[in-house]
Amino acid sequence: MSALQIKKGSSKHSAYNLRPNFSDTQERHTLAVLVDNEAGVLARVIGLFSARGYNIESLTVAEVDHASGLSRITVVTTGTPQVIEQIKAQLGRIVPVHDVHDLTVEGPSVERELALLKVAGDGDKRVEALRLADIFRANVVDSTLQSFVFEITGTPEKIDAFADLMRPLGLVEVARTGVAALSRGA
Amino acid sequence: MTRQMTGAKMVVQALKDQGVDVVFGYPGGAVLPIYDEIFQQNGIRHILVRHEQGAVHAAEGYARATGKPGVCLVTSGPGATNAVTGLTDALLDSIPIVVLTGQVPTFMIGSDAFQEADTVGITRSCTKHNWLVKDTERLPHVLHEAFHVATSGRPGPVLVDIPKDVQFASATYTPPKQVRTSHYAPRVKGDMDAITELVEALETAKRPVFYTGGGVINSGPGASQLLRELVDATGFPITSTLMGLGAYPASGQKWLGMLGMHGLYEANMAMHDCDLMINIGARFDDRITGRIDAFSPNSKKAHIDIDPSSINKVIRVDIPIVGDVGHVLEDLLKVWKARGRKTNREGLAKWWAQIEEWRKVDCLAFKQNGPAIKPQYALQRLEELTKGHDRYICTEVGQHQMWAAQYLGFEEPNRWMTSGGLGTMGYGFPASIGVQMAHPDALVINVAGEASWLMNMQEMGTAVQFRLPVKQFILNNERLGMVRQWQELLHGERYSHSWSEALPDFVKLAEAFGAKGIICSDPADLDDAIMEMINHDGPVIFDCLVEKHENCFPMIPSGAPHNKMLLGEASTKDAIGSSGAVLV
Ligand SMILES: Cc1ncc(C[n+]2csc(CCOP(=O)(O)OP(=O)(O)O)c2C)c(N)n1
Ligand SMILES: [Mg+2]
Numbered sequence: 001m002s003a004l005q006i007k008k009g010s011s012k013h014s015a016y017n018l019r020p021n022f023s024d025t026q027e028r029h030t031l032a033v034l035v036d037n038e039a040g041v042l043a044r045v046i047g048l049f050s051a052r053g054y055n056i057e058s059l060t061v062a063e064v065d066h067a068s069g070l071s072r073i074t075v076v077t078t079g080t081p082q083v084i085e086q087i088k089a090q091l092g093r094i095v096p097v098h099d100v101h102d103l104t105v106e107g108p109s110v111e112r113e114l115a116l117l118k119v120a121g122d123g124d125k126r127v128e129a130l131r132l133a134d135i136f137r138a139n140v141v142d143s144t145l146q147s148f149v150f151e152i153t154g155t156p157e158k159i160d161a162f163a164d165l166m167r168p169l170g171l172v173e174v175a176r177t178g179v180a181a182l183s184r185g186a
Numbered sequence: 187m188t189r190q191m192t193g194a195k196m197v198v199q200a201l202k203d204q205g206v207d208v209v210f211g212y213p214g215g216a217v218l219p220i221y222d223e224i225f226q227q228n229g230i231r232h233i234l235v236r237h238e239q240g241a242v243h244a245a246e247g248y249a250r251a252t253g254k255p256g257v258c259l260v261t262s263g264p265g266a267t268n269a270v271t272g273l274t275d276a277l278l279d280s281i282p283i284v285v286l287t288g289q290v291p292t293f294m295i296g297s298d299a300f301q302e303a304d305t306v307g308i309t310r311s312c313t314k315h316n317w318l319v320k321d322t323e324r325l326p327h328v329l330h331e332a333f334h335v336a337t338s339g340r341p342g343p344v345l346v347d348i349p350k351d352v353q354f355a356s357a358t359y360t361p362p363k364q365v366r367t368s369h370y371a372p373r374v375k376g377d378m379d380a381i382t383e384l385v386e387a388l389e390t391a392k393r394p395v396f397y398t399g400g401g402v403i404n405s406g407p408g409a410s411q412l413l414r415e416l417v418d419a420t421g422f423p424i425t426s427t428l429m430g431l432g433a434y435p436a437s438g439q440k441w442l443g444m445l446g447m448h449g450l451y452e453a454n455m456a457m458h459d460c461d462l463m464i465n466i467g468a469r470f471d472d473r474i475t476g477r478i479d480a481f482s483p484n485s486k487k488a489h490i491d492i493d494p495s496s497i498n499k500v501i502r503v504d505i506p507i508v509g510d511v512g513h514v515l516e517d518l519l520k521v522w523k524a525r526g527r528k529t530n531r532e533g534l535a536k537w538w539a540q541i542e543e544w545r546k547v548d549c550l551a552f553k554q555n556g557p558a559i560k561p562q563y564a565l566q567r568l569e570e571l572t573k574g575h576d577r578y579i580c581t582e583v584g585q586h587q588m589w590a591a592q593y594l595g596f597e598e599p600n601r602w603m604t605s606g607g608l609g610t611m612g613y614g615f616p617a618s619i620g621v622q623m624a625h626p627d628a629l630v631i632n633v634a635g636e637a638s639w640l641m642n643m644q645e646m647g648t649a650v651q652f653r654l655p656v657k658q659f660i661l662n663n664e665r666l667g668m669v670r671q672w673q674e675l676l677h678g679e680r681y682s683h684s685w686s687e688a689l690p691d692f693v694k695l696a697e698a699f700g701a702k703g704i705i706c707s708d709p710a711d712l713d714d715a716i717m718e719m720i721n722h723d724g725p726v727i728f729d730c731l732v733e734k735h736e737n738c739f740p741m742i743p744s745g746a747p748h749n750k751m752l753l754g755e756a757s758t759k760d761a762i763g764s765s766g767a768v769l770v
Contacts, residue, residue, distance in 0.1 A: 039318065040306060047311055082498060089495035095315040095335055095370050 028057070028078045029104040030111060030181045031088065036096035037063045037071040044094050045073055054079060054087050058113070058156070058178035070098065076156075076179050101183075108184040114177045115159045120147040121170030129169045136162045147172075193322040194219035194353040197286065200329035202229050203361050206257050208248065208623050209233070210241040214261025216288025216301060219353035221259075233623060233652055236644035238265050240616035242272020242343075243642070245283045247620030250603045251578055253406060255282040255336050256620060262288045263301030266347075267308065271610060273343045274312040278607025279429060280404055282341035284332050285313075291351035292320050305347045314342030320349065322357040330362045331370075339372030340493040341404055372492060376509030376517060384464070384488045384505050385521045391462035391486075392533030393540075394422045397445065397474075400429030400606070401467015401491060401511050403599045409512035410599045413466065414438070416519055420529055423541055425453035427468050428591055429606045436595030442541070446474045447742050448588040451549035451751060452541055454740070457482050458748035459540070465489040467511045470500040471607070472769075480747030490514045549740045549753055550592055558733040559709050561586060561661045565593035565633070568659060571716050575629040577601065578621045582614040582638030585667040585738045590633040612641030615658060619645055622654040629657070629720065636662040636729075637686050646699040649725040657719050658727045663734045664689060671737045676744075692729035699725075707731040744769035 035041045042061055049056050057076040064072040077087060084102070091100045103109040117138075119129045122145075129148060133140065138152035152162055156179060163174055191199065197220050201209065208231045213221045224232050235241040238260045245256025260269055266287040276283050290299040306318045315335050317328045328346055336344045388394065396417060402409050410433045417424050417440050424434050425445040434441060443450035445457055457463065463485045468474065470489075475481045481501060488505035489497055497506040507514055522528075554563040579594055581587040581604040596602050603621060605613035618632040632639075639660050649656050669684040693703030702722050706715040706729070719726045741752045 040310065043307070044310060051311055082502075086495065086499060089493075089497070089499075093340075093493065093495050098369055 024080055026078050027081060027084060027104070028076065029084050029102055030109065030179060031075045031077065031091070032101040032103055032181060033073040033075060033091055033097060034099040034101075035071050035073060035094075036098070037069045038096055041071070041094075041096050042073070044096070045075070045091065048090055048094065049075075049077075049087075052086075052090065054083065058176075060178040060180055074179055074181050103181050103183055106183060109181050110184060111155055111179050111181040112153055113156050113159055113179050114151065114153045115163070116141070116175045117150045117152065117163060117166055117171060118147060118173040119150065119166050119170050120172050122146060125169045129166060132162070132165050132169075138162060189359050190356055191359050192219065192223075192354060192356050193325050193348065194223045196322070196325050196357075196359050197329065197348070197353070198223045198227060198230065199359055200326060200362075201257060204330070204333045205254070206230060209257045209259050210235055210244040210248075210620065211259030212238050212241060212261065212265060214263075214265050214288065214301070216262035216290060216350050217259060217265075217286075217348075217353075218288075219350065220286070220288070220348075231623075232259075233619070233648065235616065235619075236647045237642065238268035239271050239612065240619070240642050240645045240648065242269050242283065242285065243275065243610075243613050243616035244620035244623070244645075244648075245285075246272065246276050246279075246281045246613075247580060247603050247617030248624045249276075249281050249283055249620075250403075250617075251600050251621040252624045253600060255284050255333060255341075258283065258285045260285065260287055261301065262290055262305065263303045266303055266305040269345075270309060270312060271608075271612075273309055273345065275605055275608040275610045275613060276343035277312050277314065279605065280341050280400060281343065282336040283343045284336050285343060285345045287345060287347045288353070289318065289347045289349040292349045293351065295349065305345070309345050312343070313345045314340075316345040316347065318347040318349075319352055322352050322355040325352065325357070326360040327365050330360075330365045331368055333362075334368060335370055338370065340401075373508060374492070374510035374513045376490065376507040376514035378517065378521075380505055380507045381514065381517050382521055384507065384518060385525060387462050387486055387488065387505065388420060388422075388464075388522060389525070389528040390530055391422075392530055393456075393460045393537045394420075394462040394464065394534075395442075395456045395460040396422055396424040396464050396466060397426070397457060397468055398424060398430045398433055398466045399427040399468025402430055402433040403467075405467065405492075405511035407599060409467075409510075409515060410434070412512060412515035412519060416515060419519075419527065420522075421534055422464075422529075423456055423538070425449070425456065427471065427474055427606070428604060430468065431591060431602045432596035432599045435597040437597060444591050446471075447476070448592065448738055448740065449742075450592070451547045451740055451753065452544040454742065454748040454751055455544045456541060460485045463487045465491075465503070466515070467491060469496045472500075475501065476742045477745055477747045482748070547753070549751075554709060556733070557708070559707065559712060559730060561589050561663065561732040561736055562593055563709060564661060564712065564730050564732060565589050567712050568631070568633075568716055569594050571713065572629060572631065572720065575720070576625070576627070578603070578618075578625060578628055578630045580604065580614040580618040580621060580630070580632040582632070582634040582641075583609045583611045583668075584635040584638055585663075585671065585736075586633055586635045586638075586661040588668075588738045589661070594633075611635075611638035613638075615639060615642050615656075616645050616648075618656040618658075619648055619652075619654055622649075622656050623652075630655075631657045631659050634658055634660045635667060636660050636664065636689060636692075637666050640690075643695070646696070646701060646725070646727075650700045653724070655722070655724050655726075658725070659719070660692065660727065660729055661732050662689070662692070662729050663732050663736070665734055667736075668738070670735075674737070692727045696725075696727040701725040701727060703727050703729065705729040705731070
């Protein structure tokens with residue numbers, strides 16, 4: 001285990017290990033990409049996705065190891081198994097990329113996203129919003145007489161569900177971080 | 187030894203330490219400090235091109251003819267943007283080159299300064315990697331890393347953008363050996379289980395074929411040697427892509443000729459009907475596969491490639507082996523020998539009998555009749571008269587390129603430079619300059635089309651100035667021949683803008699540059715004219731006026747499988763369906 005809590009068994013040179021069993025079903029995969037924290041590295045990753053026509057559902061990036069100057073990019077993408085294999089191989093080719101991990105196939109993992117939601121309203125709606133926030137374990141991080149800003153963490157699905165409930169109650173703005181993910185266990 | 191020096195001096199020092207002996211370049215404001223250093227030394231020759239695109243193609247030609255990285259030096263802004271086509275060309279053909287660009291000083295970056303361009307932004311998608319160096323302290327490391335990245339794994343073009351203030355400032359220079367090695371170290375050894383699986387397949391295959399590509403050439407002369415040993419020991423037939431010609435000798439018994447869109451009948455038929463396909467350093471390019479769902483339908487496919495992303499990208503393979511061709515072939519031969527050098531002799535004998543039948547079709551046959559020189563005939567004579575020479579061939583892009591691949595024979599790797607992946611008209615002439623720089627005494631010929639050649643004709647000045655005796659053998663059909671051929675097949679013979687009008691008098695053009703011009707239009711004069719070209723000690727433009735409407739065959743039309751080849755004019759009617767017409 002490295003300092004970054006990433007398991008051995010990188011998929012970087014995976015072409016041999018992953019024998020194709022291609023189907024046309026769309027799969028959703030969460031990839032953790034470890035990169036040198038240098039100028040332009042995010043542009044390289046995003047440019048790869050746009051140039052080759054791959055999907056990005058969400059993408060987050062931040063430095064995770066200051067001493068060795070490494071950043072971790074978490075990409076959620078969809079595609080057929082063949083496309084997912086290509087994406088991993090193409091990411092592995094980028095020179096400042098150290099490692100590509102497919103958290104979706106490398107064992108159980110946890111995925112979390114943080115969102116801020118502004119809900120404006122008064123009367124019953126305001127009360128109902130607070131009550132639902134409590135159920136979803138969302139925190140109030142700002143409030144005025146006319147509005148709340150809720151902070152919620154969870155899977156993207158949980159945040160979707162919360163936002164859906166807030167919509168009729170006066171949802172005016174949403175900010176989401178995109179997914180951060182780690183494999184479970186030691 | 188570490189020393190204090192300016193960034194500009196570091197550039198020259200790093201090039202020397204990397205074993206660079208020639209740089210192709212063009213000066214400008216943002217690289218003046220580096221040019222000043224070049225002026226004050228003798229170790230590195232600088233070749234002043236006439237356009238930065240020429241510098242990059244020359245560096246590519248140099249790299250392909252030597253196996254060493256080619257180096258370019260150009261200024262910021264327009265100098266860098268002019269290099270983009272060459273970078274893209276080198277990326278698609280996996281050619282190791284290092285391009286150094288000047289940049290406006292760091293404190294002016296982002297201000298739309300004079301001759302500022304976002305060079306690393308523009309070239310990010312056409313380089314293997316690029317760097318903007320904002321600190322002289324980091325320059326030695328980046329320069330050495332640039333050579334490392336360009337030449338390791340799958341080779342490719344890299345670019346280092348150096349702002350002018352970084353060139354002026356001083357810091358400590360570190361030689362290559364003392365630079366911390368980077369994490370970038372692609373794997374070269376193949377997986378032994380997969381190699382053994384391939385050996386088992388070799389032992390039993392009834393209808394095997396080796397399908398080889400530029401990866402064999404890139405892996406070095408040792409890989410070509412191992413390939414020859416493997417082919418000759420197994421007795422399997424071998425074909426190659428445009429990029430891989432010369433890895434196995436054209437005179438070799440097992441040679442089927444080039445495959446693909448304009449490949450030989452026997453090669454394409456063998457690919458279609460084989461039961462074991464061994465892809466060595468090729469990438470199932472669309473010029474090779476034709477229609478994907480009808481590509482070699484009954485074969486087991488093995489694929490040896492140093493780039494994991496090449497595996498299963500286009501064609502699903504059964505035995506993928508990620509590794510360097512040379513390393514993998516060495517292991518493959520070892521295992522195959524240790525297991526008793528087995529092959530399926532009975533199956534092979536039948537297979538070769540079938541191949542001999544296909545060979546009888548004689549798909550490259552043509553008749554030199556009529557008053558005009560057939561382009562095929564011109565190349566046949568060129569082949570005959572230059573065969574014994576220490577010869578290097580470059581090409582431009584078009585029909586002439588395909589004919590050159592079909593009618594010239596390559597006995598050694600690194601003797602054939604052509605723009606395969608990008609198909610860049612204007613590649614061949616500057617590439618020939620790069621090749622001649624690497625091999626001053628060799629016979630370097632650029633087989634050109636008149637239209638392609640005009641795209642970088644300014645490099646005549648370079649050839650004359652540096653006394654580079656490159657031979658420009660122009661198959662002049664006064665047509666954008668390949669475009670015309672497609673219009674004939676696909677667009678109802680409506681020849682929209684596919685002819686060359688207002689062509690220069692090539693003999694006078696040569697003379698205007700101080701070179702020799704030769705014109706030939708009569709088949710009877712051709713041999714003498716070619717001999718005159720060969721024997722002239724200096725650059726020559728050879729204007730070979732050829733049959734204007736000759737088409738290039740065989741041809742696999744777009745959207746068709748390998749066994750639906752067109753062999754000649756008679757077979758072209760309605761050859762391409764509407765689904766093929768959208769393909770390029
Ligand atoms: C830079 C560039 N522009 C356009 C093309 C498209 N193209 C491919 S072949 C060709 C015609 C080439 O004519 P010529 O050089 O005379 O060769 P020929 O086919 O007549 O032998 C063209 C325009 C290209 N490959 N490269
Ligand atoms: Mg022409």
